[in-house]
Amino acid sequence: MKKFFKSRSAQVFRGLLIVVLFAKLSNWFLDFTDETNQLLNMIMFSLIGLAYLSYSWAFDRFFLKVIFFICGGYLILMNFLPDSAWKSSIGIISIVIPIIIGRFIPEEKQEVPNP
Secondary structure, three states: OHHHHOOHHHHHHHHHHHHHHHHHHHHHHHOOOHHHHHHHHHHHHHHHHHHHHHHHOOOOOHHHHHHHHHHHHHHHHHHHOOOOHHHHHHHHHHHHHHHHHHHHOOOOOOOOOOO
């Protein structure tokens, strides 16, 4: 699993998320319009959801695949749902649950070839 996270696709996700984070931080100083903020939020949540969807294929356990897939799918889908308090609450849960699960997953041990 860790090998997947170190691949090029993970670096692309990180780079795009850094660009979006920079844009969100620059909003504090440049005061973007509401439409621009909504677009940045949509891109940010879609990238996080896409990352969770792609990371779901890296797990061996079916339970982890399903959780990451559902959370990632919801983060993408929530951009197209009407605003409500439930949407935001479930969105926060969908972001936090995979992070918490990631903390408790034991790391894979790499096999050392015998000389």
